[in-house]
Structure formats: structure tokens, C-alpha cells
Amino acid sequence: MKIQHPIVTGSLITLLVSMLFPLHAQATSWAYPFVVWDDALYVTTKETVENVGEKIGEVTAYSDMEQLSGNFSNTYQEGTAYYKIDGVPTDEAIAVEDGGTFVKAVWESAYTYKQPIRQMAYWALGVLVALAAIAVLYSITRKSAAE
Numbered sequence: 001m002k003i004q005h006p007i008v009t010g011s012l013i014t015l016l017v018s019m020l021f022p023l024h025a026q027a028t029s030w031a032y033p034f035v036v037w038d039d040a041l042y043v044t045t046k047e048t049v050e051n052v053g054e055k056i057g058e059v060t061a062y063s064d065m066e067q068l069s070g071n072f073s074n075t076y077q078e079g080t081a082y083y084k085i086d087g088v089p090t091d092e093a094i095a096v097e098d099g100g101t102f103v104k105a106v107w108e109s110a111y112t113y114k115q116p117i118r119q120m121a122y123w124a125l126g127v128l129v130a131l132a133a134i135a136v137l138y139s140i141t142r143k144s145a146a147e
Contacts, residue, residue: 033075035059035096035105037082039112042094042105044075049095049102053084056094067113 033044037057059080061068073080076096083095083102095102 030064030074033073034108035071035073035076035080035082035094036111037071037094038090039110040091041108041111042096043108044096044103044105047104049085049104051086052095052102053086055081056084056090057082069114072111 035042035044057071059073059076059078059082060071062073062077064074071082076098081097082105083097084090085093085095085104091107093104093106096105
């Protein structure tokens with residue numbers, strides 16, 4: 001069977017895949033700037049800290065639009081360091097590096113967000129379907145060119 005219009009076929013497959021796996025727009029409105037460290041949410045303040053101790057971690061994920069897992073912040077970029085404050089337990093407050101100074105981040109609550117497994121599964125399935133569609137189109141195009 002010779003396909004006369006591989007571009008049209010490819011477009012139809014792409015349309016079908018996009019209908020099966022639509023993108024969902026996400027946006028979150030945050031009440032305050034924060035960082036997450038060790039499964040705890042800390043609200044950052046403007047109070048500077050002088051007695052900074054050892055480094056305890058850093059921001060591993062940044063977004064001002066959606067919740068993420070890990071050492072996440074809605075304010076600070078990836079790589080921003082967290083420090084222990086001398087004489088203050090980390091379940092009360094930590095210091096966050098902020099452009100050469102350190103600001104206090106006060107413990108607010110446990111951070112229990114975990115990325116939904118279903119969302120990751122849909123993403124992986126969408127990638128597999130797209131790769132399969134590309135392989136089929138490539139095969140069809142090669143057969144058409146050979147004839």
C-alpha cells in the first residue's frame with residue numbers, strides 16, 4: 001500500500017496524539033515567598049542573619065507557577081544555598097543566601113507535596129506514542145521513496 005500524502009498522515013497522527021494527551025495549563029498563586037528544605041516549608045523574611053552556620057542544602061527546583069517536589073522555592077533559583085543559623089534549631093528557622101547576604105526563613109509547616117505518579121505516567125506514555133508515530137512516519141516515508 002502506497003501512501004500518497006505522508007505529511008497529511010503525519011499531521012493526522014500528531015492531531016490524534018495531541019487530543020489523547022492534552023496539555024493542562026497550570027498556575028499557582030502564592031501567598032508568600034518560601035523555600036522547602038527537608039520536607040518542611042519555610043517562609044522567607046526580610047530579616048538578615050549574621051550568625052550563619054554550616055550549609056545544609058540548596059534549592060533543587062524553582063517555579064513560580066506550580067508545586068514541585070524536593071528542595072523547592074517559589075522565589076529563589078536552583079543552586080541557592082540554605083544554611084543553619086547558629087543557636088537556632090532548623091525546625092524553627094534557617095538562613096537562605098540572598099545576593100551576598102543571608103535572610104531568615106521561618107518554619108511554617110510540613111511540606112507533603114509529591115508529584116502525582118499518574119501525571120508522570122501520562123507524560124511517559126505521551127512520549128512513547130510520539131516516538132512510535134515518528135517511527136511509523138519514517139518507515140512510510142522510506143518505503144514511499146524506495147518505490
